[in-house]
Amino acid sequence: MNSLNVIVCIKQVPDPQQLSKITLDPIRKTIRREDVPAVINPLDKHALEEGLRIRDEYGGRVTVVSMGPPQAELACREALAMGADEAILLCDRAFAGADTLSTSYSLSLAIKRIEGFNMILCGNETVDGSTGQVPPQLADFLNIPHVTRARRIEFTKEKTARVERSIEYGYMVVEVTLPAIIAVTKEINVPRIPTVSGILEAHQREVKVWAPKDIEAEEERIGLAGSPTQVVDIFSPEIGRKGEILRGEPEEVAKLLVQRLHELGVI
Numbered sequence: 001m002n003s004l005n006v007i008v009c010i011k012q013v014p015d016p017q018q019l020s021k022i023t024l025d026p027i028r029k030t031i032r033r034e035d036v037p038a039v040i041n042p043l044d045k046h047a048l049e050e051g052l053r054i055r056d057e058y059g060g061r062v063t064v065v066s067m068g069p070p071q072a073e074l075a076c077r078e079a080l081a082m083g084a085d086e087a088i089l090l091c092d093r094a095f096a097g098a099d100t101l102s103t104s105y106s107l108s109l110a111i112k113r114i115e116g117f118n119m120i121l122c123g124n125e126t127v128d129g130s131t132g133q134v135p136p137q138l139a140d141f142l143n144i145p146h147v148t149r150a151r152r153i154e155f156t157k158e159k160t161a162r163v164e165r166s167i168e169y170g171y172m173v174v175e176v177t178l179p180a181i182i183a184v185t186k187e188i189n190v191p192r193i194p195t196v197s198g199i200l201e202a203h204q205r206e207v208k209v210w211a212p213k214d215i216e217a218e219e220e221r222i223g224l225a226g227s228p229t230q231v232v233d234i235f236s237p238e239i240g241r242k243g244e245i246l247r248g249e250p251e252e253v254a255k256l257l258v259q260r261l262h263e264l265g266v267i
Helices: 016-021 042-058 070-082 100-112 134-142 196-202 250-263
Strands: 006-010 012-014 023-025 030-032 038-040 062-067 086-090 119-123 146-157 160-167 170-177 180-184 208-210
Touching (some): 012 016, 042 180
Antiparallel strands (some): 146 160
């Protein structure tokens, strides 16, 4: 197998360990992210680790591509600290408000500018959206095959990858011709921890920042304007609970419980 050039798509998301701190903005109809620390989406970090392992074994380069506000540069630098060779950030107010289709369109244009890639790796979904739509949509824009829910990747012959896909009660094995997009699950590996020297070096390296004009994007297809799915309204559901205590002997309480559940329409 010759050297493999891998592109890894990452997204900066609210720290899933602190999702309880997230609140909703009723005016912008979005979640308030500023009060919650941001990190690389966990599954994207597994995708990055897999890309680094492939490069370490076969040679080549790992290029990270992300889209987000200026603070997403921190996620790109973390990727560089882990060992990525290059980081590109799509950053402009015109990209704001993008749904999965608009995001995939923008990422595809950026990727088309990167010459000689053999594989694109993504996390199977993100913790803030959990749609799992970006990898298949990105594959459609690039007109290349894709595999989702990957838990293992190996190379059987030139330009062919054999992938184990997690399915209910087991897995299935598929072969895909490269270049291809593969969306991974957490079972595929354990991401490495950046070294101190890697962190220090990452802060000295360049993160390329591209605007819509740099990728020759059509304005009506990016950001909120290019998003066919939009949030019309948001609300926090009111949750009310009440309890009843049934007393008596076990057999008597069991009968009362069944009767009460019938009255409530539960059974």
